[in-house]
Amino acid sequence: MDCSDFRVLASAHLDFELSFAKQRSFLQHLEGCELCARLLAHMQKIQLHLKQGVTASLSPDFVARLQERLRTDLARRPAWWRRLVEPGASGLSPASLGGLAVAAMAVLAISLSLFRPEAAPLVEPAGQSLQAGPPFKLIPAQPGSANPSGVADVSTGSDSLLERRDPARRDFSRQMKYVSQVGRP
Amino acid sequence: MTSHEYTDEELITQFQAGNESAYLELVERFKNRLFSFIYRFVGDVDLAEDLLQDTLVKVYTHKHSYREIAKFSTWIYTIAGNLARTELRKRRRRATFSMSALGLGGRELELPSTDHTPSKIHEGVQTEAAIQRALGQLPLHFRTVVILRDVQELSYDEISKIMKIPLGTVKSRVNRARLRLQEILSNLDENRRNKD
CATH class of the missing domain: 1.10.10.10 (Winged helix-like DNA-binding domain superfamily/Winged helix DNA-binding domain)
Structure with a gap:
């Protein structure tokens, strides 16, 4: 065993966790190496000191202050919350809380499915071509109007819910429709 | 049967069922051990006391989070350790924490x-x-x-x-x-x- 092996096993020796064979080899090295002997002695002294505990102590009124804090903290919480955590109150059991959580998730899922916005179609539905009549009409840009870019405004046509909520998405969608129409032969 | 005959796990179960004196018994059992743990961690008596109070308040308000699959001591040391680490990180970020501030220089x-x-x-x-x-x-x-x-x-x-x-x-x-x-x-x- 060399000094680096000794350092790896030092802690296990302090915790009485070395096997008989390793312990013997550890002690053999210890007898012949003054540096490792000093290292181990120092580690033992530090460990002993850590175990002796701290001289600092808790304030004598610690528990009273804790109880006071619990009272004020709980008083600030809403009544339904207090019913959940206060001992002696008709609190809900963990099983009931689990049931409530499942019910809440079910309500959320139903709400999402009912109010899910209609997604804009990625491709134009078959049969709905320009030959069948444009879904919107083009209005030439007026100088000084709110649309000076020259890009045609769209006054008709149905925007999806998402597009109505998000102006950027709506404008982009309209421009793409315009480009696709203009680009056709 | 005195409360000393109950294990920590039995006491927290009693507290979960609404027995507040079981909570106070747990506080008595753990306050000094936890204080020494937190103090060694943060090196400041007042801060250690505050963090100990936070830990015990958390045990009170989150009592139903404890499950008997783990030892109660493991649970409470985890809470205290997390609070202490979070506080130390916060202090380090604010750059107000230094060993000299602890009066140990x-x-x-x-x-x-x-x-x-x-x-x-x-x-x-x-x-x-x-x-x-x-x-x-x-x-x-x-x-x-x-x-x-x-x-x-x-x-x-x-x-x-x-x-x-x-x-x-x-x-x-x-x-x-x-x-x-x-x-x-x-x-x-x-x-x-x-x-x-």
């Missing part, structure tokens, strides 16, 4: 003694300050394991559960932490000798 390293004469008591205080100072210089993951193992004397298995790391990692980390602590204290001692 310039203390000397002395070895522990069982002699209780005034001079020896003074030396003991200095040693404690030096140890505390050295602990403060350890990285958090080393500090945590060395405090749990050497101050709280918890088993490797329990430390593994508290820190959520494998048993082998706990053992190697404890070894490296002890060696690092020894190295820091040797340097402090050497500095003191050079000053003398």
